[in-house]
Amino acid sequence: xxxxxNTLLGGTGLLLLLVGLAGSVIxxxxxxxxxxxxxxxxxxxxxxERVGWPTLVVLGLLALLxxxxxxxxxxxxxxxxxxxxxxxxxxxxxxxxxxxLLSGLFPFLGTILGALTGALAGAFLVELREKRDPAxxxxxxxxxxxxxxxxxxxxxxxxxxxxxxxxxQAFL
Numbered sequence: 417x418x419x420x421x422n423t424l425l426g427g428t429g430l431l432l433l434l435v436g437l438a439g440s441v442i443x444x445x446x447x448x449x450x451x452x453x454x455x456x457x458x459x460x461x462x463x464x465e466r467v468g469w470p471t472l473v474v475l476g477l478l479a480l481l482x483x484x485x486x487x488x489x490x491x492x493x494x495x496x497x498x499x500x501x502x503x504x505x506x507x508x509x510x511x512x513x514x515x516x517l518l519s520g521l522f523p524f525l526g527t528i529l530g531a532l533t534g535a536l537a538g539a540f541l542v543e544l545r546e547k548r549d550p551a552x553x554x555x556x557x558x559x560x561x562x563x564x565x566x567x568x569x570x571x572x573x574x575x576x577x578x579x580x581x582x583x584x585q586a587f588l
Contacts, residue, residue: 422461433579440568441577442528447450447571448479451578458586467585475578482574489567490560499560500546503539507560510538536561 432454437446438497459467491504499507515532518526537562543553 422463424509425457425473427461429454429456429461432457433582435503437575437579440572443532448482448577448578451575451582452476452479455582457580458582460547462586466587467582471581471585475581478574478578482571485574486567489563489570493559496523499539499556499563500543502546503542503556503560506542507535507536508538510541511535514537535564 417526419522434446434454436447436450436452436454439447439450441447452472455467455475456472459472507569514532515527516530516535517534518530522529526583536557540553540557543556543570544550547553547556
């Protein structure tokens with residue numbers, strides 16, 4: 417019975433690792449958190465023999481770094497480049513609404529496209545309402561889009577590092 421539980425923990429852990437890797441690309445999933453949880457479950461199922469607490473601490477610190485980079489790049493750089501706090505909030509609300517609306521039509525791709533389109537539309541509409549200048553609104557949204565792209569690149573890089581560390585410890 418214990419072998420079945422360990423196998424389930426290991427399998428669930430690997431599934432969470434894959435979901436976390438996908439989450440580094442899909443804006444609505446917390447990729448690094450899922451990677452860390454997946455590594456924890458897998459290690460637990462393995463009795464912490466191949467992946468121990470030091471590795472899990474490093475993976476946890478990388479997950480926190482990813483979160484901090486996301487926060488810094490999206491909020492601080494987007495804000496400094498001209499996007500208002502209201503536009504960033506509009507982007508978040510628009511992204512959630514867009515992903516919900518398009519996920520029903522196109523389950524996987526719709527969620528991604530809806531989140532991106534909704535985020536940009538939400539930020540643009542708020543900036544347009546605030547500044548009453550379409551050119552200024554486009555400039556602010558472009559700056560926010562750049563910060564989102566940098567954030568996504570940082571998140572994907574950190575997620576890939578986390579998976580590489582896990583694979584190195586678990587299988588090599």
